[in-house]
Amino acid sequence: MKRFLALLAAVAMVVVALQVRGRLQDGGAAARLVCAPEVAAACRALDERGGLEVTVEEAGRTERRLTDADVDRADPGLDGWLVPAPWPAMVDEARQRAGLPPVFAEITPALARSPLVMALWEDRARVLEAACGGAVGWRCVGEAAGGSWAELGGPGAWGQVKPGHADPDVSARGLLVLAQAAGDFLGGTNFSARDLQDDAFLGWLTELEQAMPSQLRTADSALEQMVRFGPAGADAVGALEAEAGPLLARSADRAGSLMLLHPDPVVTADVILAPLAGSAHQDRLRDLVGGADVAAALAAAGWRVQGRPPVPGVPSQLVLPGEPGLPSPGALAALRAVVQEVAR
Amino acid sequence: MRLVHGMALLVVCALAAACGVFDSAGDGDGQERDLADPGDCIVVDMAVSSEKADLMRDLARTFNGSEQARVDGECVFVRPQSKASGGAMTLLSQGWPDEDAEGPRPVVWSPASSAWGAILNQRLADRGEPDMAPPSEPFMLTPLVIAMPEPMADALGYPDTPVGFADILELARSAEGWGAFGHPEWGPFRLGKTNPNFSTSGLSALIAQYYAATGKVGGLTVEDLGRPEVEAFARGVESAVVHYGDTTLTFLNNWFRTDARGTSLTYASAVAVEEKSVIDYNRGNPDGVLDLGEQPEPPRIPLVAVYPEEGTLFSDNPYIVLDAPWVDDRQREGARLFEQFVQRPENQQRVLEFGFRPGNTEVALAEPISAANGVDPAQPQTTLEIPEPPVMVAILDRWAEQRKSARVLMVIDVSGSMGDAAGGGTRDTKLDLAKRAAIEALDQFKADDDVGLRIFSTDLSGDPTVDYLDLVPTGPVGEQRELLASRIRSLVPTAGTPLYTVAQASFNDMLAGFDRDRINAVVLLTDGRNEDPRNADLEGLLGLLRSNSEGQTTRPVRIFPIAYGSDADLGVLRRIAEATNARAYDASDPATIVRVFTEVVSNF
Numbered sequence: 001m002k003r004f005l006a007l008l009a010a011v012a013m014v015v016v017a018l019q020v021r022g023r024l025q026d027g028g029a030a031a032r033l034v035c036a037p038e039v040a041a042a043c044r045a046l047d048e049r050g051g052l053e054v055t056v057e058e059a060g061r062t063e064r065r066l067t068d069a070d071v072d073r074a075d076p077g078l079d080g081w082l083v084p085a086p087w088p089a090m091v092d093e094a095r096q097r098a099g100l101p102p103v104f105a106e107i108t109p110a111l112a113r114s115p116l117v118m119a120l121w122e123d124r125a126r127v128l129e130a131a132c133g134g135a136v137g138w139r140c141v142g143e144a145a146g147g148s149w150a151e152l153g154g155p156g157a158w159g160q161v162k163p164g165h166a167d168p169d170v171s172a173r174g175l176l177v178l179a180q181a182a183g184d185f186l187g188g189t190n191f192s193a194r195d196l197q198d199d200a201f202l203g204w205l206t207e208l209e210q211a212m213p214s215q216l217r218t219a220d221s222a223l224e225q226m227v228r229f230g231p232a233g234a235d236a237v238g239a240l241e242a243e244a245g246p247l248l249a250r251s252a253d254r255a256g257s258l259m260l261l262h263p264d265p266v267v268t269a270d271v272i273l274a275p276l277a278g279s280a281h282q283d284r285l286r287d288l289v290g291g292a293d294v295a296a297a298l299a300a301a302g303w304r305v306q307g308r309p310p311v312p313g314v315p316s317q318l319v320l321p322g323e324p325g326l327p328s329p330g331a332l333a334a335l336r337a338v339v340q341e342v343a344r
Numbered sequence: 345m346r347l348v349h350g351m352a353l354l355v356v357c358a359l360a361a362a363c364g365v366f367d368s369a370g371d372g373d374g375q376e377r378d379l380a381d382p383g384d385c386i387v388v389d390m391a392v393s394s395e396k397a398d399l400m401r402d403l404a405r406t407f408n409g410s411e412q413a414r415v416d417g418e419c420v421f422v423r424p425q426s427k428a429s430g431g432a433m434t435l436l437s438q439g440w441p442d443e444d445a446e447g448p449r450p451v452v453w454s455p456a457s458s459a460w461g462a463i464l465n466q467r468l469a470d471r472g473e474p475d476m477a478p479p480s481e482p483f484m485l486t487p488l489v490i491a492m493p494e495p496m497a498d499a500l501g502y503p504d505t506p507v508g509f510a511d512i513l514e515l516a517r518s519a520e521g522w523g524a525f526g527h528p529e530w531g532p533f534r535l536g537k538t539n540p541n542f543s544t545s546g547l548s549a550l551i552a553q554y555y556a557a558t559g560k561v562g563g564l565t566v567e568d569l570g571r572p573e574v575e576a577f578a579r580g581v582e583s584a585v586v587h588y589g590d591t592t593l594t595f596l597n598n599w600f601r602t603d604a605r606g607t608s609l610t611y612a613s614a615v616a617v618e619e620k621s622v623i624d625y626n627r628g629n630p631d632g633v634l635d636l637g638e639q640p641e642p643p644r645i646p647l648v649a650v651y652p653e654e655g656t657l658f659s660d661n662p663y664i665v666l667d668a669p670w671v672d673d674r675q676r677e678g679a680r681l682f683e684q685f686v687q688r689p690e691n692q693q694r695v696l697e698f699g700f701r702p703g704n705t706e707v708a709l710a711e712p713i714s715a716a717n718g719v720d721p722a723q724p725q726t727t728l729e730i731p732e733p734p735v736m737v738a739i740l741d742r743w744a745e746q747r748k749s750a751r752v753l754m755v756i757d758v759s760g761s762m763g764d765a766a767g768g769g770t771r772d773t774k775l776d777l778a779k780r781a782a783i784e785a786l787d788q789f790k791a792d793d794d795v796g797l798r799i800f801s802t803d804l805s806g807d808p809t810v811d812y813l814d815l816v817p818t819g820p821v822g823e824q825r826e827l828l829a830s831r832i833r834s835l836v837p838t839a840g841t842p843l844y845t846v847a848q849a850s851f852n853d854m855l856a857g858f859d860r861d862r863i864n865a866v867v868l869l870t871d872g873r874n875e876d877p878r879n880a881d882l883e884g885l886l887g888l889l890r891s892n893s894e895g896q897t898t899r900p901v902r903i904f905p906i907a908y909g910s911d912a913d914l915g916v917l918r919r920i921a922e923a924t925n926a927r928a929y930d931a932s933d934p935a936t937i938v939r940v941f942t943e944v945v946s947n948f
Contacts, residue, residue: 155725156506156653157506157653157725157726158725158726159561159654159655159725159726159727160561160562160726162726210563213562213727213729214729214730215458215660215730218479219479219481220481224705227705228482228485228703228705229485229658229727230722230724231725231726232487232655232656232658232723232724232725232726232727233727247705250705250706251705251706253707253708253709253710254705254707254708254709255705
């Protein structure tokens with residue numbers, strides 16, 4: 001009897017799953033595209049064409065919804081995700097660890113790229129260079145963070161060294177900046193989750209995170225906040241070149257003494273489309289995001305797009321490596337958890 | 345004990361909320377006629393802090409009816425009303441209970457500082473309720489600075505010698521005063537502070553004070569506040585306070601008026617204000633509002649904005665679309681459209697013209713943010729961290745204990761006209777409402793404040809020579825709160841109004857018993873004008889008040905008159921207040937008397 005009931009339940013589940021999938025594959029409904037804020041410009045361009053439902057949402061929030069979603073039973077609310085890599089891979093890896101099937105079909109190659117930059121006030125950069133004995137990187141900033149500028153040889157009026165970046169718990173670029181920072185400390189971005197438990201690393205990361213003004217973490221853009229408040233707001237902020245270049249160009253009067261560095265190790269944010277497995281809109285979404293409109297919109301927003309010139313403000317002297325220079329999705333997820341812990 | 349003071353704070357806030365907390369710019373809460381009728385549009389009501397109310401109304405007028413103000417073909421009508429930040433926070437924490445009294449529930453709240461949003465969320469969380477103020481972007485900024493008359497800043501060596509909150513607070517506690525800087529003629533170092541329950545400058549300055557006391561620039565904890573040396577520091581600073589103000593405008597207006605008389609250096613040495621206020625003052629417009637035909641005239645002695653060495657806090661003017669149950673999606677969308685409108689460069693230029701730093705980074709920091717107006721666009725160089733919300737709540741609770749004690753004589757007019765109907769659909773007389781307000785105000789004093797009660801009218805007790813009676817002598821309010829209340833309840837209207845006589849006598853009596861460890865003041869409530877032919881010498885009265893209120897050896901007794909009802913002589917009462925470097929309050933609408941009493945008592 002028990003076996004019969006179990007079989008009945010299994011049949012019922014399959015029927016429900018087929019119905020849900022049938023709805024997903026209903027080609028009559030508009031395709032739903034979720035975009036990370038970093039690529040909102042591309043999504044606005046697509047939205048203007050019509051025939052799409054576009055939602056802009058921080059990558060971390062989309063990731064949370066999808067990681068635990070039972071996509072066979074419940075509609076996850078999207079047909080595709082336009083986001084910097086490797087967030088879709090992080091979702092599927094987390095699902096795999098939880099014994100759940102992957103949610104994404106084949107992910108596209110990079111549609112556009114942007115290296116990470118560090119924005120620094122010129123006078124503070126000079127003091128840091130002297131204190132760190134060379135080019136300024138995240139290891140150096142983390143070691144100085146929370147200490148006074150006077151201890152580094154700068155004026156006491158500058159107060160404490162204040163680094164900043166977007167919240168890595170929700171922001172795609174925030175997590176990438178943290179990966180680059182950790183890579184600088186650990187000697188490369190091919191670190192593992194185990195490396196993150198090193199005491200020296202944890203101590204350094206704690207200093208870096210706790211010295212960050214809390215209003216930067218919650219701001220839409222830590223870099224814009226830095227420009228808005230001037231040197232009082234932050235001393236060194238990590239961001240995407242695609243965000244920083246145009247912003248500094250637009251804000252020349254307020255950001256004239258800000259400089260952009262491409263710190264080592266070079267890390268790039270690569271924009272990808274991750275279509276939902278089983279969605280009837282996969283091909284359409286691939287066609288749309290691979291089109292000229294999206295390429296033009298991304299290039300105009302400051303992304304590096306093959307065959308298109310950079311917009312004013314985007315420094316082009318850095319030649320990008322072939323790969324984004326990121327750790328594995330699992331190591332990134334572990335880094336995010338560690339940062340949440342030390343930032344408390 | 346802390347609980348008691350926490351409760352007291354809540355009572356103050358609740359009282360403030362219940363009566364429509366006032367507008368720090370003094371331009372009256374509410375809306376103007378052309379923003380009153382939204383027609384059939386989607387209405388986006390806004391509660392904005394008073395210093396930017398004119399600016400927001402200006403922008404709303406341009407926005408309403410424009411092509412940008414449309415959601416799916418429907419028009420959007422933005423309706424800003426002025427609400428002091430602390431008062432709006434209290435109202436929101438209570439669900440904005442009375443729309444008739446307080447105006448419509450806001451879709452958007454823009455307090456002067458995002459700290460108020462954090463305090464609101466903390467108050468809600470303490471009751472297990474969800475956040476109402478999500479993280480929001482600032483659309484204009486102004487840093488907290490220490491405003492000082494230029495010769496005083498020069499005497500401290502600023503800007504070549506950095507000056508911090510710690511230096512200012514140490515000076516305020518010093519017995520030597522300006523003598524230590526070669527200027528004994530300026531007397532003691534006088535510090536002006538505003539009430540942190542209402543004023544953003546007051547809240548920011550109080551936070552900075554605690555940082556100075558702990559030597560920290562971030563990470564302030566509740567435990568820090570309780571350390572004995574920190575408590576002693578706080579009490580020392582409070583003891584140097586001239587008086588508290590509900591807004592910084594009280595200080596700026598008094599400074600401006602004393603400047604005209606050449607006595608500004610002995611009124612106050614330093615007041616924590618927003619940078620914008622220094623610009624306004626130096627442009628000859630201390631309240632930041634130019635009335636029709638008003639010609640601003642710069643002061644003889646300008647103010648200098650001292651950017652504190654340890655860093656400072658910004659009033660960051662967040663644009664908060666509330667997560668409140670009364671906000672619907674269309675209003676939310678309309679609110680976002682107005683936010684985008686406000687952020688446009690041409691509108692951010694208007695923000696700049698008002699003396700704020702634009703939130704849109706595309707707009708340069710230019711005139712009037714310049715040395716010519718006493719400010720420096722390259723400053724500040726660093727900031728103090730906004731403490732965690734529970735710490736801010738604890739700071740406010742402690743201030744209620746540590747603030748300078750007061751010695752106040754409440755002088756209430758019981759002339760015959762106080763028996764007139766108050767109007768507004770009630771059967772109450774003006775005296776009934778005044779009695780209620782006075783009794784409620786007693787709760788705002790702390791236990792060791794000294795409060796006394798005097799009434800005045802001609803022919804009191806049937807004796808033509810008696811113009812006033814002391815019903816309760818000045819003493820600790822904690823011991824005689826009930827006595828005061830019962831005496832107030834029993835007041836009845838009698839005859840005429842010997843205003844000048846009672847003002848002079850009350851001033852003299854308070855001066856005779858002057859206590860330098862307290863704020864010495866008279867609260868004078870009257871509904872009429874002087875009706876005493878035996879004493880009609882206003883100039884004589886003003887001369888006496890001024891002569892005792894100026895100069896570095898002064899023992900300041902301040903008269904805070906309340907002009908109650910439409911027949912009160914507000915002009916004369918203003919002159920009486922100004923002669924003692926205080927401020928007169930307008931309660932010409934009797935229904936506002938509870939709110940006005942709250943404003944008055946926030947000076948103590």
